[in-house]
Amino acid sequence: MATKSRCMWVSQDDAGAISCHPSEFEWPDLPEGHVRIRVHYSSLNYKDALAASGHPGVVRQLPIIPGIDAAGEVLQGGTSGLAEGASVMVAHAEFGTQVHGGYSEIVQVPSGWVFPLPENLSPRDAMAIGTAGFTAAQSVDELQRHSVWPDQGPVVVTGATGGVGVFAVKLLAKLGFEVHAVTGKADKAGWLKSNGAAEILTRADVDDTSDRPLLSSRWAGAVDTVGGNMLATVLRGAKPFSCVTACGLVAGHELNLTVYPFILRGVTLQGVDTANIPVERRREIWQRIATDWSFDNLDALVTEVDLDGLGGAIESILQGQVAGRVVVRI
Numbered sequence: 001m002a003t004k005s006r007c008m009w010v011s012q013d014d015a016g017a018i019s020c021h022p023s024e025f026e027w028p029d030l031p032e033g034h035v036r037i038r039v040h041y042s043s044l045n046y047k048d049a050l051a052a053s054g055h056p057g058v059v060r061q062l063p064i065i066p067g068i069d070a071a072g073e074v075l076q077g078g079t080s081g082l083a084e085g086a087s088v089m090v091a092h093a094e095f096g097t098q099v100h101g102g103y104s105e106i107v108q109v110p111s112g113w114v115f116p117l118p119e120n121l122s123p124r125d126a127m128a129i130g131t132a133g134f135t136a137a138q139s140v141d142e143l144q145r146h147s148v149w150p151d152q153g154p155v156v157v158t159g160a161t162g163g164v165g166v167f168a169v170k171l172l173a174k175l176g177f178e179v180h181a182v183t184g185k186a187d188k189a190g191w192l193k194s195n196g197a198a199e200i201l202t203r204a205d206v207d208d209t210s211d212r213p214l215l216s217s218r219w220a221g222a223v224d225t226v227g228g229n230m231l232a233t234v235l236r237g238a239k240p241f242s243c244v245t246a247c248g249l250v251a252g253h254e255l256n257l258t259v260y261p262f263i264l265r266g267v268t269l270q271g272v273d274t275a276n277i278p279v280e281r282r283r284e285i286w287q288r289i290a291t292d293w294s295f296d297n298l299d300a301l302v303t304e305v306d307l308d309g310l311g312g313a314i315e316s317i318l319q320g321q322v323a324g325r326v327v328v329r330i
């Protein structure tokens with residue numbers, strides 16, 4: 001049965017101007033192989049803000065309902081075997097970028113994109129963590145796969161007050177690492193320390209503009225969320241046989257460096273792509289987040305908005321002003 005739902009709508013007018021505003025969408029009958037979900041919570045990630053701006057690198061066509069995260073309950077399970085009322089989460093590379101996403105009271109998605117919420121995680125907590133927390137956990141998982149352990153020295157996290165950054169700080173500190181947090185927000189130093197950072201660095205501290213191919217080696221590992229020259233600086237200042245993960249581009253998508261960190265120090269640059277991670281590994285990482293990697297004191301990280309307050313939050317994250325996570329109550 002077709003049904004209407006309130007949503008956030010991104011569209012383009014005849015003059016090419018893109019707008020993003022609350023609206024209504026009428027969902028068609030549930031297609032074969034799909035699941036209809038009542039969304040309780042979504043979240044705001046940097047990618048959502050790009051989608052809400054109609055960024056062509058993120059959204060392929062307009063109009064679209066953005067929102068790469070959603071958690072809620074099954075309304076119609078179709079042939080999926082999911083029971084009506086089951087608590088579920090949605091995750092897929094196309095969700096909120098090519099197919100209508102989580103900023104909607106109702107979503108309809110292929111059943112393979114839906115998985116049960118791990119026990120111990122409410123829909124709100126799952127969205128407080130969301131893609132940002134998952135990305136941080138996947139990055140830390142990569143460091144462990146490359147045998148980066150606390151006794152090898154400090155690790156550095158860039159964009160530390162951002163969604164991915166603060167979860168990386170929290171998780172690495174929980175696992176016993178000495179965490180150096182890089183931030184452009186001097187007033188958030190105390191907040192970062194309360195989340196586990198041992199040392200606060202300014203962006204200028206990790207933005208070397210000299211042409212030296214290698215810098216003095218400081219870090220046994222790194223979670224880079226910003227890219228650009230900060231990622232290049234971290235790689236040039238990484239210890240022998242360290243691992244640096246890269247997931248983001250807020251500081252730039254270019255990477256200007258030589259091969260010396262790789263051939264003289266054995267440094268590994270590990271990309272992190274949460275959108276296309278195999279489903280089994282996604283489940284494993286969520287299971288760890290729900291158990292031994294659980295994030296305590298989540299509420300202290302969260303600002304909650306509804307669909308009417310989302311536009312202002314999108315502007316803030318685009319300007320790099322958000323600290324922690326924005327949860328969207330649908």
Ligand SMILES: NC(=O)c1ccc[n+]([C@@H]2O[C@H](COP(=O)([O-])OP(=O)(O)OC[C@H]3O[C@@H](n4cnc5c(N)ncnc54)[C@H](OP(=O)(O)O)[C@@H]3O)[C@@H](O)[C@H]2O)c1
Pocket residue numbers: 044045046047131132135158159160161162163164165182183184185203225226230246247248249250251272273274275317319320321322323324
């Ligand atoms: N590859 C993937 O699968 C994947 C998944 C999730 C996210 N991402 C990417 O990861 C990045 C972070 O995502 P997020 O959701 O955490 O975003 P976010 O909440 O906006 O955090 C980004 C943080 O980067 C810092 N920053 C902003 N502009 C900067 C600049 N010009 N130079 C240096 N630092 C700057 C700010 O922290 P400070 O003020 O503390 O410096 C900001 O809070 C984004 O690029 C996002 O697209 C990728």
